Amino acid sequence: MVRFKIKPLFPVNVPHLTVNSCGKCGPGWLLLNTTCYFHSKSASLPLRNWWESRADCTTRGGNLAVIDNIEEQYLPKLDPSIRPWWKSGGTWIGLSDAHAEGNWVWINNVTQEHGKGYWIQGEPNNYGPSTGEDCAAFVNIKNPRQTWYDASCSEEKHWLCETEPNT
Numbered sequence: 001m002v003r004f005k006i007k008p009l010f011p012v013n014v015p016h017l018t019v020n021s022c023g024k025c026g027p028g029w030l031l032l033n034t035t036c037y038f039h040s041k042s043a044s045l046p047l048r049n050w051w052e053s054r055a056d057c058t059t060r061g062g063n064l065a066v067i068d069n070i071e072e073q074y075l076p077k078l079d080p081s082i083r084p085w086w087k088s089g090g091t092w093i094g095l096s097d098a099h100a101e102g103n104w105v106w107i108n109n110v111t112q113e114h115g116k117g118y119w120i121q122g123e124p125n126n127y128g129p130s131t132g133e134d135c136a137a138f139v140n141i142k143n144p145r146q147t148w149y150d151a152s153c154s155e156e157k158h159w160l161c162e163t164e165p166n167t
Ligand SMILES: [Ca+2]
Pocket: 097, 098, 101, 102, 126, 132, 133, 134, 135, 150
């Protein structure tokens, strides 16, 4: 049973999560709407830095998740294999400003519009004295519209992969 205390704030339909993807996604992947997702926590994998996380997704035939719709923000709450989602810690997604500080670009080369997206209030803040923070992760605390934050790419976290279903 999934409860959404904040539901009135989010006038979207709760997306349908298909745990049995009927062969459309590979083993360990979940089907949400029309996309397959793999969360490292569901496979009990050790934490990895951003680059290693991306490499793992590539090995699995996908890449780090590109979050471009609100439904994807619900995934950590819907996926029973990564509960309790509020204790899952940070999860890498495919968003970085490593090439130009403050210019956030997804791994599919789509630029994240400044002031848009699902950043936690006060993020991204490039916190830190020297290296700053150039990779984005999400953590679901309360509000699905405020889950992203920037962190040092060398930090080790869970990660979320995404790929197209088999046809
Ligand atoms: Ca940065």
